[in-house]
Amino acid sequence: MPEVLSRHRPLALLAALVVGQVLLLAFQIKRNSNVRLIRYWAAEIVTPGEKGASWTFGGIGRLWSSYIGLHRTYAENQRLRQEVGQLELRNQELESQAAEAQRLRALLDFRDAHREAPMIAAQVIGGSADPSTHTLFINRGARSGIRRNQAVITPNGIVGKIVEVSPASSQVLLINDRDSGVGALFADTRAQGIIKGTGDPDPVMAYVVNEEKVHPGEVILTSGEDRIFPKGLLIGTVASVKPGYPFQAIQVQTAARLDRLEDVFVLLSEHELTPKADGGSGDVAMGLPPMPATAPIPFSAPATSATASPEKSAPAAQTSSAASAKAVPSSAAAAKPPASVPSVGKRP
């Protein structure tokens, strides 16, 4: 027997191993034993390796996840950039709409604050093709009741007057044009003069004698003597003053931004715009300064005016537009001191 075993040693060993394990199995089944010692040592031997494998594979997994995450982040970043671009565009659009709404609201407030004065809102649709002239076109014409020499204003201040009328549009001569002339007075001193365009962006106030004390920042209003602009409308403020001969050189900063007009009002009459205590934000009636407490300056038409005061008393200037057109001082006429010069520069 030992000889057989030694000759077939591997086979015998195999049989022994198999039988041994079968017996082990049978023992476990019979006794319902768990052979805990073997399991314990097997776990003890393998656990450190498993920990290492877990750490290694976990690290690789995390690295891979990070890479994938980074890749996704990049894609998401691109998408968000696109979204931000679109939102910025949308935001600009909304801001533009909000600004327009605010502007229209201001116009509406102004219109509501002066219901007694007939006026019509118009949009600026174009400018002058000639750079030396300061005119613009509005989208209202004869069909809307627009006539020549009607005043064009904004809630901030006066703009100009209607010089040409077609059925559906009109041309406005801005107050800084060479051919423009507007009767004006200082809000504080009531000294009078004429706002004239020079071709530059800012007009000047002419015919103010050197004896008159004028300070930068002083408010200038319409005097109403041109029979186009009702008395008391804001024109602008004194930008600079220089003594001259025989009159001071007064540079005026217009209250209305003449270079960025979008919506304007055309006054259909010379009815005075009375200030409202609650007429809007800021100045009275959206930019118009409060009327002085003193009595208004009596109307005195310029000497060049062919027609006199009778039409001035008419509340609806539409009827007197043709006549009042002649009352507008042309550049030539405005260059001369008006007949009422004695009153210019004097306090009322």
Added chain:
Amino acid sequence: MSYAFNSGIQSDANVEVHKYYGGVVTVVALLAIIIQAFLHRYGRWAEFADLPLLVTIYFGVSKRNPVSGMMLGALIGIAQDALSHDNPIGLYGIAKTIVGYVASSVGARIDTEHPVSRFALVFLLYHLHQFVYAGTERVLLNRPTPFFSLHLFVVSLVSAAIAVVLFSFLDRLRRQS
């Protein structure tokens, strides 16, 4: 049969017996068990590569010594049983002991260096392993474990394919003669 077993007693003189650096067999066997246990945490696809079985076959056919082959198979199998939750110790042990013995006996007789022969050998030994395992379970535990199924067939093919790659990697651990 007896010739086949007897032939394993001594390796064929024409077949080269490979030797490995010290500790390589132990480390690789341990790694196989650890990785297998680790991979089981990530789902059923880990069963497509029975690494302990592949290592048993590899070292069996390489060392061409039935005693060391069956001993390695028994140890790996018992370790695998010990790490399983509900397997009685000995199920994998018996199967891998027999596979280790057969692998080393076959390795002593035929060339197992070619990828095709390795593929065929692993495919056949996989089914032998399954046969012994299922037989033991059926007889001793009364569990209806299948001897063969389509799933097992696919798994055996995948395991054989993995073995071709794994064996060529393990070949690099051989000590140069």
